[in-house]
Amino acid sequence: MKFWYFSECAYPxxxxxxxxxxxxxxxxxxxxxxxxxxxxxDRYLLEWQIADECGLDIQINEHHSTxxxxxVTAPIVAGVLARETKNARILLLGNPVANRPDPVRVAEEMAxxxxxxxxxxxxxxxxxxxxxxxxxxxxxxxxTERLWEGIELITKAWTTHDGPFNxxxxxxxxxxxxxxxxxxxxPMPPVWVTAATPASIPAIADRGYRAATFLVGHKGARTLFxxxxxxxxxxxxxxxxxxxxGYAALVYTGKTDEEGMEGAQxxxxxxxxxKVASQFVYPPGYMPYFARAAGLRGDFSLSPVPDLKxxxxxxxxxxxxxxxxxxxxxxxxxxxxxxxxxxxxHLLIMGQAGHLEHEMTVRGIRRFAEDVAPELARLTG
Amino acid sequence: MQTIKLVDARDGIExxxxxxxxxxxxxxxxxxALVLPGAERTDEDEAFLAALxxxxxxVMPSHPGFGRSPRPSWCxxxxxxxxxxxxxxxxxxxxxxxxxxxxxxxWVAMEMAVRSCARLSRLVLVDSVGVKLGDPTDREIADxxxxxxxxxxxxxxxxxAFRMGELSQAPEDAVLEMARNEEALAVYxxxxxxxxxxxxxxxxxISVPTLVAWGARDGIVAHxxxxxxxxxxxxxxxxxxxxxxxxxxxxxPEQLAKLVLAADL
Numbered sequence: 001m002k003f004w005y006f007s008e009c010a011y012p013x014x015x016x017x018x019x020x021x022x023x024x025x026x027x028x029x030x031x032x033x034x035x036x037x038x039x040x041x042d043r044y045l046l047e048w049q050i051a052d053e054c055g056l057d058i059q060i061n062e063h064h065s066t067x068x069x070x071x072v073t074a075p076i077v078a079g080v081l082a083r084e085t086k087n088a089r090i091l092l093l094g095n096p097v098a099n100r101p102d103p104v105r106v107a108e109e110m111a112x113x114x115x116x117x118x119x120x121x122x123x124x125x126x127x128x129x130x131x132x133x134x135x136x137x138x139x140x141x142x143x144t145e146r147l148w149e150g151i152e153l154i155t156k157a158w159t160t161h162d163g164p165f166n167x168x169x170x171x172x173x174x175x176x177x178x179x180x181x182x183x184x185x186x187p188m189p190p191v192w193v194t195a196a197t198p199a200s201i202p203a204i205a206d207r208g209y210r211a212a213t214f215l216v217g218h219k220g221a222r223t224l225f226x227x228x229x230x231x232x233x234x235x236x237x238x239x240x241x242x243x244x245x246g247y248a249a250l251v252y253t254g255k256t257d258e259e260g261m262e263g264a265q266x267x268x269x270x271x272x273x274x275k276v277a278s279q280f281v282y283p284p285g286y287m288p289y290f291a292r293a294a295g296l297r298g299d300f301s302l303s304p305v306p307d308l309k310x311x312x313x314x315x316x317x318x319x320x321x322x323x324x325x326x327x328x329x330x331x332x333x334x335x336x337x338x339x340x341x342x343x344x345x346h347l348l349i350m351g352q353a354g355h356l357e358h359e360m361t362v363r364g365i366r367r368f369a370e371d372v373a374p375e376l377a378r379l380t381g
Numbered sequence: 382m383q384t385i386k387l388v389d390a391r392d393g394i395e396x397x398x399x400x401x402x403x404x405x406x407x408x409x410x411x412x413x414a415l416v417l418p419g420a421e422r423t424d425e426d427e428a429f430l431a432a433l434x435x436x437x438x439x440v441m442p443s444h445p446g447f448g449r450s451p452r453p454s455w456c457x458x459x460x461x462x463x464x465x466x467x468x469x470x471x472x473x474x475x476x477x478x479x480x481x482x483x484x485x486x487x488w489v490a491m492e493m494a495v496r497s498c499a500r501l502s503r504l505v506l507v508d509s510v511g512v513k514l515g516d517p518t519d520r521e522i523a524d525x526x527x528x529x530x531x532x533x534x535x536x537x538x539x540x541x542a543f544r545m546g547e548l549s550q551a552p553e554d555a556v557l558e559m560a561r562n563e564e565a566l567a568v569y570x571x572x573x574x575x576x577x578x579x580x581x582x583x584x585x586x587i588s589v590p591t592l593v594a595w596g597a598r599d600g601i602v603a604h605x606x607x608x609x610x611x612x613x614x615x616x617x618x619x620x621x622x623x624x625x626x627x628x629x630x631x632x633x634p635e636q637l638a639k640l641v642l643a644a645d646l
Contacts, residue, residue, distance in 0.1 A: 025527070134527065139571040141564070279529050284563040285571075290384045293560035296530065298549040302382060 001380040003373050005051035006059035007352040008069040009044045022277035024066045024131040043358045052085035054369035059091040064135030075109035082117035094124025097150035098143035099136045107157035111183045119184040124192040125151050130286045141285035146171045158188040196304045198227035205231040212246035217319035218340035221247050248348035250322040253367040257325040264324035269354025271308045327371030387451045396469040402442040403449040408434025413475045416441040419484025420562040423448045429630040432638030446565030463492035470500045477502040484508050495583040504591040508599050508627050510575040514609045522575050523601045536600025539626040584613045591617040592644040596625035
């Protein structure tokens with residue numbers, strides 16, 4: 001099993017929640033003090049460097065117009081980390097291709113980061129959560145189709161080396177695609193794609209890409225990973241190894257269970273500060289109209305994502321959304337999760353959120369790297 | 382899970398290109414009115430259609446993707462709708478048609494009329510979208526896709542009695558139709574947002590007398606926009622409808638129908 005340290009790089013100093021409708025899309029940026037933001041970035045980059053020094057791999061992502069994530073251009077941060085880290089693989093999960101008007105530019109950005117890091121990049125592609133459409137005025141309609149056309153164009157741009165090719169697809173148009181430089185890793189960096197529902201899996205499995213999912217708990221993860229395994233069996237593809245599967249959970253490892261739970265409490269900021277106005281949760285076209293209608297009426301039975309906000313710390317742990325406690329407890333919880341989902345190869349560690357301060361974040365990273373990772377690696381191979 | 386039962390070849394009307402639509406026909410009047418709706422629920426237009434039916438044979442399709450009308454995946458632009466309806470008029474042989482475009486349907490009506498007025502006698506635009514008149518930073522059409530349902534309710538209907546209210550208490554059918562209509566609006570009007578940047582340069586082509594009617598309390602597209610829109614036509618009259626929001630056909634159906642009839646005489 002591989003372990004990827006991840007942080008959303010929040011700006012956590014928010015006014016009273018009752019004073020705003022939505023932390024996403026509409027919260028005025030005057031709230032973010034530029035100097036405070038710069039100092040936060042210093043520490044977040046440092047935490048990734050420390051994870052690298054501890055032998056962990058690292059993951060970054062991007063969101064837009066939100067205090068919950070100040071990483072709005074993951075390729076830039078990936079470029080910084082390519083030079084500020086030494087050994088870690090860098091997983092960018094992911095590029096919101098359905099919201100990018102320029103997939104060829106994405107191909108260039110990723111190829112350059114791969115070169116800058118001497119081949120340490122893993123490239124993720126995501127449709128993007130629904131609140132992200134405002135950032136580029138992207139239509140929520142048919143975003144999955146746009147995502148896959150974008151991925152096809154990007155991977156073709158990476159793997160075509162004999163001069164320009166033409167692309168006149170349904171969504172994207174380029175007549176002279178010929179990126180320089182090409183990726184350092186040949187034929188291309190490992191590709192990851194996120195999924196929340198089994199319907200998203202066949203397209204990922206058929207290409208042999210890695211499937212990752214976030215905070216869906218062991219039941220959700222098992223359903224997705226099993227769908228991948230079933231798809232391979234159906235199509236006659238070789239049975240996928242556990243390295244095809246990634247899962248992101250909130251993780252904090254303490255010296256004792258008490259210390260671990262103290263860290264876990266602070267990680268819950270990630271869940272509880274995500275106040276999003278209904279209109280940004282349910283843009284028309286992002287989901288089938290009847291699922292949207294159900295959501296607007298307050299019926300969440302069609303939602304693929306469990307309602308994390310209503311869960312207690314214990315329930316989150318029970319569902320496998322949160323792993324926390326002493327090193328031994330965390331090992332036990334992840335080992336059990338591994339069995340529950342039928343095996344997975346990549347743990348994406350959401351190890352910082354909100355007001356979890358630098359020193360405590362670093363203690364959690366170090367303890368995981370020293371006492372949890374080796375034990376899990378031994379147990380899971 | 383509940384979905385909307387769409388019409389098909391058996392119960393829909395074929396309007397061209399193999400597309401079958403849910404079409405309401407009301408009245409047997411000597412003249413023809415083609416009503417192109419907006420994103421309201423079909424039932425909401427009943428009183429307006431009835432008020433017109435004394436003088437007109439009134440025909441109102443639900444656009445592809447709206448209400449109970451299916452939408453083929455290629456049909457994604459207001460251009461497509463304009464060509465569909467123009468072809469339909471041609472094949473049905475209707476002449477001297479009073480074309481009434483309500484809100485989004487107003488945009489479709491303008492796109493039809495700049496292409497051909499051959500089968501039209503009048504154009505009526507009601508709280509129409511479709512044209513950009515101001516500066517880039519002018520939000521002339523409220524962002525429907527970034528507004529809460531409560532705000533939309535208030536901006537669309539002046540009289541609270543017409544509002545859908547809290548959606549958890551609203552009839553499931555109504556919420557489904559609203560959701561499907563909003564999705565269709567996103568298909569046709571996400572970007573450029575509910576307008577065609579080229580359309581204002583072609584309005585001079587419209588050769589039939591035009592009535593531009595507007596709800597005085599429209600919170601989606603203010604009546605000042607309506608007046609400015611009317612000014613772009615060579616032969617247009619502007620009428621304000623008191624006590625109506627964005628959908629005067631729902632809130633003041635009789636008054637709007639009277640204006641249409643007066644314009645047509």
